Amino acid sequence: MRVLVQKYGGSSVKDAERIKAVAERVVKAYKDGWSVITVVSAMGDTTDELIAKAKQVNSKPARREMDMLLSTGEQVSIALLAMAIEALGAPVISLTGQQVGILTDDVHTKARIKHVDTKRLQEELNAGRIVIVAGFQGVNSRNDITTLGRGGSDTTAVALAAAIQAEVCEIYTDVDGVYTADPRIVSTARKLTDISYGEMLEMASLGALVLQPRAVEFAAMNQVRLCVRNSYNYHPGTLVQEERQVEKDMLVVGVAHDTNVAKVAILSVPDRPGVAYNIFSRLAVEGINVDMIVQTNKELNVTDMVFSTSRDDVVRVREIAEAVAQDLGAGDVLIDDTVAKISIVGAGMVSNPGVAARMFEALAEEDINIQVISTSEIKVSCLIAEEHIKRAAQALHRKFQLDAVKSMEA
């Protein structure tokens, strides 16, 4: 049995027409001889509408009840998609997260999958049925419904693919795959034929929103081959796997950017052990993600602590940072939300120390000032003024000849 897992997001099932189109894709795969498991999200804006309803009755509803509410969105999708497939004459059954055996921990609205009991899934596949699964949801050990957080349907698809040892897990979206840069900003951006897990993880984390980072992590851990494809056409998409095969000569595979960034500076922090812990543990407790962190000693015993965070968290970050500054006897807190992050990603970087330098060169040639730098083994990120982001992306794309590399699909 060759098993194929597919995942369609909310925009792919937003109305009856799109659901019918997805049904045709699913049936085509089935007729091509695959055992098909299709994971779907809630239709279009359903989740946002449900959240709005909740806010009308309770400004801060219990997370368990939020999960009870939100999980209905995917349940509607699976029933409608199963009906549409049935109308095409193929045998099909829909299953909720509970029915498909997705067991999670107890963290409502952000649960993690602990185990997948594939008994029912295997039965249905053995019976020759296409199985439509509600993404984003599972149950905890008490049989209470949990949800996996934003983008959780990707994780559902990968978890099922891992549990059932699927040949490939296709993630459908409204673009052709993973690009060397955002085509809306860099007109010469090119779709990648393949990319490694590590690179995909960096690209996803850095703002290329085609795949949920957690799903990529899960896929890498379980060696699930992912394929990012467009639900509007039959192009082959981008394969995400252990090592790049087709694009193997590329040093840098992509330029990613993120404008949902704010820079926070706590000035004149006394330079003594435990200060960084003091600041960042308080932010962590509040669930605030901190990205780049830089500490610069400008004078003896005093340091400026600079970090970047999401603009969504600016209000809470200011409160916490000011309280911490006061406790520590530090100076002012400055927040700049006119910055953006530009990054280059490539697994070849680790053995080529010149790559970061070439990035700085490209930005210097454009007279773009770098405010903060952060590096990992396979990426270099720089904070710059948001107004320069487009020029920066174009310059980096040129510098690393990303548009020049011949596509293998041509």
Place this chain on the structure above:
Amino acid sequence: MRVLVQKYGGSSVKDAERIKAVAERVVKAYKDGWSVITVVSAMGDTTDELIAKAKQVNSKPARREMDMLLSTGEQVSIALLAMAIEALGAPVISLTGQQVGILTDDVHTKARIKHVDTKRLQEELNAGRIVIVAGFQGVNSRNDITTLGRGGSDTTAVALAAAIQAEVCEIYTDVDGVYTADPRIVSTARKLTDISYGEMLEMASLGALVLQPRAVEFAAMNQVRLCVRNSYNYHPGTLVQEERQVEKDMLVVGVAHDTNVAKVAILSVPDRPGVAYNIFSRLAVEGINVDMIVQTNKELNVTDMVFSTSRDDVVRVREIAEAVAQDLGAGDVLIDDTVAKISIVGAGMVSNPGVAARMFEALAEEDINIQVISTSEIKVSCLIAEEHIKRAAQALHRKFQLDAVKSMEA
């Protein structure tokens, strides 16, 4: 532990304001010392909207998938009601049909409850929580979601009340209780303080749509005390129980009418054994409910077969009746959809043979012609022309002095 089961229909939870109003009622009962189980239906027109969505992708969807789809309506309601109750500071948890242990047979869209596993329910009540339950739904032995058909939430409430031995099961609606006649037609109609199961069953079946007949039957079988109340006020409602206590002197408790009636006549049917079976078994196979049946021998060896049915089924009934008539060598099929049914109900009737005669007298005094008569131990029904229905109801209400009986609540 004194357990109270409440059921609120779709109009009682149609928007955020109504949900908050219901939340207050529930919390009031909880603060009055009850262990409260509240069963809710889908909000307002949700079910119809979901059905419309299904029809867009499949004109005849599989019933299993229909149940998967429709059951989300109640799940949304329970989550929102639980959130609204939580906002009032009371401990609360919502449970789906599956979670509350409602096990049904396999008949999707019209399932019957086979068993209620009260383990989780009992745990939550013992923990001091208000339990909000999704009405209308359960699961079969395969863990597939089933629904109980129109008005199924009433049945859910009664089944839970029976399983947990609740003191009373309150059915909330938008009228004050069960009336001696429809107040829109008979202005002097009076709310009953109490009524017996049998009478309620007849009233419900005859068109007084405050309670699902199946739920009344289930309540009678399990001796669950029902109370029909208004969700917009705190009036005491109508109690449905084994024997009338307050209204015990009433011979007739109510006048019911139903205008969704058509009269079907198959003329000149050969009068031989098996003919009735032949006709009505075919209608039964098609799921058509036949109500009153009359057979009149006007000449030797030939009979006219007359019965009433719902106007919704007229097209299918004509097809079947004409096919049967041809097979049997009978004459024409006549269908009249301008008739209506008027009925009187009262448990005292069985020992008072004069009651039916007084009914006919009242109709004769109004010059209303009776087309078909049917009687049971506790009701008499007559088919008359629909145009006379209002006058008939008023005349019978007067004849049996239903407006004159003093209310015990005054």
